[in-house]
Amino acid sequence: MAVVSIHRSELPASSERTKKWCAQLEAGDILFFNETPVALPPLDIEFLLGLQQSNSSLHKNIAYKPNVDAISGLDAATSDTAALDRLHAIMRNYSRDVNSFMERFLTPYARRWQLDYASFRPQEEQNRDLPLRRRNDLLHTDAFPTRPTHGARILRFFNNLHPTRTRDWVVGDPFRTLAPQFAPKDIKLPAPDTSASRAFKGLARGIGLGSAVPSLKRSPYDDFMMRFHNFLKENEAFQASAHKYPSQFPSGSSWMVYTDTVPHAVLAGQYALEQTFLVAHEAMVAPEHSPLTVLEQMAGTKLV
Numbered sequence: 001m002a003v004v005s006i007h008r009s010e011l012p013a014s015s016e017r018t019k020k021w022c023a024q025l026e027a028g029d030i031l032f033f034n035e036t037p038v039a040l041p042p043l044d045i046e047f048l049l050g051l052q053q054s055n056s057s058l059h060k061n062i063a064y065k066p067n068v069d070a071i072s073g074l075d076a077a078t079s080d081t082a083a084l085d086r087l088h089a090i091m092r093n094y095s096r097d098v099n100s101f102m103e104r105f106l107t108p109y110a111r112r113w114q115l116d117y118a119s120f121r122p123q124e125e126q127n128r129d130l131p132l133r134r135r136n137d138l139l140h141t142d143a144f145p146t147r148p149t150h151g152a153r154i155l156r157f158f159n160n161l162h163p164t165r166t167r168d169w170v171v172g173d174p175f176r177t178l179a180p181q182f183a184p185k186d187i188k189l190p191a192p193d194t195s196a197s198r199a200f201k202g203l204a205r206g207i208g209l210g211s212a213v214p215s216l217k218r219s220p221y222d223d224f225m226m227r228f229h230n231f232l233k234e235n236e237a238f239q240a241s242a243h244k245y246p247s248q249f250p251s252g253s254s255w256m257v258y259t260d261t262v263p264h265a266v267l268a269g270q271y272a273l274e275q276t277f278l279v280a281h282e283a284m285v286a287p288e289h290s291p292l293t294v295l296e297q298m299a300g301t302k303l304v
């Protein structure tokens, strides 16, 4: 596990260099920019930092869904429409700008990703009172309960907006190291999916309707990744004894990491922006590190 520091002056980089960065990401390293390559206008940062003081209904994580250009996570009672419009515009611009940076930066992937949600995280992470499975301060790999990825990778890009404080993470050994420690002994390996609905989807694809059929159903891969997320958070022995590598991301910095591979926990920090990408498995430059490859090898069968 390493934090690979990249200076903005290194960009744009050669195709060999960017391919190496992709390979490092896929292997479980964090790519880190001490000075963010996606800077927000200072007035936008000031607005975001002021939300918590000026409007008590804007306390939660705020999500932006680029596919429908909508924000959520706000109380229905919020009536300050000017503030909502400003927030919406800031999130829309952030999502667009991160996507545009990633297109220029991760050239080996050739945009083979789906732009997922962006989020603003205004709350102090230290001592947050959340139900166990939603806690951010326990080491876990990411899986989305309602948005199965079917083997696509979860890549996340972050900005620490806090004017002075670091965002404090610990990360752990990557999925390819952890999974064999717990599966199949403590957590059942996935089996191939033979359900009728999947058979229907396969038939639909065969007759050219594939893209019209929503893939909201979890694959055996997605089921395992969700169970693994819960298992890690609920496993006190793992939380106590896992290798932990601390990382402190300073004010004004950015970093990106495959959070489905790298167990991570946020111990402290406030005010972060984040954009998620679902990167096609076919785009991987080092697919041997991906959870899908690791699991399919362990299970001896296709899982998506």
Ligand SMILES: [Fe+2]
Pocket: 140, 141, 142, 259, 264
């Ligand atoms: Fe996470």
